[in-house]
């Protein structure tokens with residue numbers, strides 16, 4: 001039988017008992033709707049978590065430290081401890097190397113040191129941290145007072161709210177636009193020409209010179225960006241990373257390496273590597289490890305989180321499918337009824353030349369058509385339910401003065417998969433009735449009653 | 450014996466037995482018969498004598514439990530179910546006592562149905578349907594459903610359906626059984642025209658000898674699943 005004949009016959013058979021087939025289709029659509037609703041919720045929650053985490057700037061970031069640094073030590077490091085002194089320090093050449101790894105957006109040194117701030121007549125101590133220009137788009141700076149640095153070399157500062165209160169207790173907001181003086185230690189490298197008479201074998205080193213830099217306060221932020229997770233200690237004053245580099249501000253790492261071979265070189269405590277997308281973090285991390293550095297990313301910490309979402313999706317999918325399984329029983333029931341009811345018709349079709357296969361295909365087509373219709377209706381229904389729930393959640397959030405959120409996401413693949421799954425389930429449900437119809441003995445079916 | 454080219458249906462020791470528990474019902478029992486191309490045969494017998502069973506065996510709707518049936522030189526017993534459906538589609542047309550039209554379909558749709566299974570091109574279908582309905586004089590009620598037609602009209606439509614694929618053999622199982630004698634006579638005439646004008650081989654089951662005598666060139670009488678009489682006798686026909 002040609003396809004259009006098959007579809008035409010299937011269509012007219014479905015129309016013949018509109019109520020029964022309509023109810024069955026409604027059953028399928030409810031099943032599909034619950035599946036779509038469950039998976040949309042799962043996918044929406046995962047998106048929400050990803051969005052929150054990726055906008056936090058933590059998800060696409062890898063922290064690189066040298067094995068010279070004893071800051072942390074795991075079993076992996078204890079093994080290597082023997083050649084710690086030979087480990088490569090984090091210097092500008094490493095920065096270049098890391099920048100050339102595919103999918104790396106930028107490599108910035110982590111700048112963090114203790115500084116002294118003079119504002120008006122008073123002097124304050126504060127941890128100072130550098131911020132790379134890419135942080136400008138980060139959510140941490142969304143609600144800030146004032147603005148982000150004008151350029152990566154700008155002689156500007158952003159202060160944390162608590163620090164602003166230290167500077168001006170009565171009206172902390174007024175510090176924006178004011179100048180402050182930052183006192184810091186400048187690192188000046190030197191080389192000593194070898195002098196055998198002095199008995200010294202070292203030929204290079206650095207000296208520390210106290211310097212001052214005038215900075216203009218351009219903004220205030222409520223909290224340290226990234227919840228302070230990027231650092232070992234909370235910073236209260238922020239300057240452009242490049243400016244810190246330009247001014248050769250001395251850092252911990254300089255003191256730590258003071259007895260090493262590379263004293264003359266400028267090294268960094270840590271390099272912060274930004275990756276194009278969270279999905280590429282693992283690959284970049286592996287590449288950096290191969291270069292012989294220690295890495296850390298939030299990905300390491302969120303493995304459990306991703307596992308949680310996989311399990312959540314699985315459970316939501318199982319519950320959603322349950323309704324569809326019930327619907328598939330409705331299809332079997334409807335079609336078995338139809339086979340009984342249309343016994344004579346099936347006998348007639350066989351008598352005028354329908355093959356077993358034609359009869360089977362006809363019932364399959366009817367099952368598939370119900371599956372398709374149920375799938376489309378179900379997706380629409382599921383989508384509406386999702387909109388509705390999302391709407392409700394946002395009203396709830398609004399009452400609590402929280403910003404609106406999308407906890408619902410029905411990606412195209414989900415919609416396509418739901419319809420395809422609905423057709424598949426319907427066809428599987430049609431297997432038994434179709435086989436029964438095709439095996440029907442035409443002689444029995446045509447017996448005159 | 451006869452030239453095999455001229456034989457339409459050749460049954461050799463055909464049996465169709467049904468097992469019901471421990472009893473064996475011999476619906477058709479070791480029947481042998483030969484029907485020539487273009488012949489009009491009346492199949493007579495009391496109710497339950499096995500006429501319908503034999504007709505269904507010839508139609509390929511049923512399979513014999515023993516023996517063989519050759520139609521147009523091919524043994525139905527050796528055909529796959531796919532081949533049998535193809536055979537039914539193209540070589541035989543069937544008419545029933547109860548018309549067996551599909552009640553949800555119009556006249557046109559009922560007559561068109563075999564063309565769907567034969568995968569006839571859409572563009573040719575309308576002409577074929579109208580030709581068939583013209584032949585049975587039913588061109589005036591195309592959009593009606595069977596329930597809106599009289600018994601005679603329904604039987605005409607079912608004949609049109611049987612003719613649509615231009616088969617070589619027409620099998621009719623008590624085609625006048627549900628009709629009054631006048632209408633029955635008209636239907637018999639339509640079937641006779643199929644035999645005369647279209648050169649179709651016709652096997653018509655009936656339990657009324659008078660009806661068979663009007664049209665049939667030969668009559669086969671069945672009793673309890675066996676052929677008990679042929680008139681004129683088989684040897685005369687063969688001559």
Ligand SMILES: Nc1ncnc2c1ncn2[C@@H]1O[C@H](COP(=O)(O)OP(=O)(O)O)[C@@H](O)[C@H]1O
Pocket residue numbers: 467469474475476477494495496497498499500501502503
């Ligand atoms: N499926 C079946 N199971 C058991 N007996 C059957 C079956 N089909 C037909 N028969 C029996 O076979 C005999 C012949 O039936 P049938 O060919 O319909 O007779 P007719 O058409 O001559 O009235 C009857 O006795 C009937 O009861």
Ligand SMILES: [Mg+2]
Pocket residue numbers: 497500501502
């Ligand atoms: Mg009968």
